[in-house]
Amino acid sequence: MSQGNTMDDNEWPLYEVFIRSRAGLSHRHAGSVHAADSQMALDHARDVYTRRNEGVSIWVVKSSEIIASDPADASAFFEPAADKIYRHPTFYEIPEGVENL
Template structure:
């Protein structure tokens, strides 16, 4: 067997039920995508957490850098008019 460090890392996304989007659940090692899907099934859906799984090679993800946090996110901080806080959310809309 190769050592686990030889296996690429995969990010796992689980859709918990129909109508919701896939949510990041965690990561795992696997030799290829098919095995990653099976490992994800064993690691993240054992307790009926999901109805659908995505696995994505971690290397394929481009992430924002913590160094850019200020220029990326700070400018939105003082613009409250961008938030939909002036509306009443109708009852029965749970996932807005």
């Protein structure tokens, strides 16, 4: 993902683009576009990311509005989950005779 808040005054702000590829799926991050306002961001996202029939719905959000985790915090954020295998359903054996769990 590109940096959102380092634009100087001469450049259009950056927007992150999320595309829903078909009904029932969730929007996924596709990339980013520059645009002067939100409607232009939608148009640009449409023209850059859906020209080969990739989507049925688009979200755009200003990159500067996204609050992201700090890579420096990665070990504190994510590593504690690594050794907690009992949080996965596959850790548990299904007792005999239980159907439809």
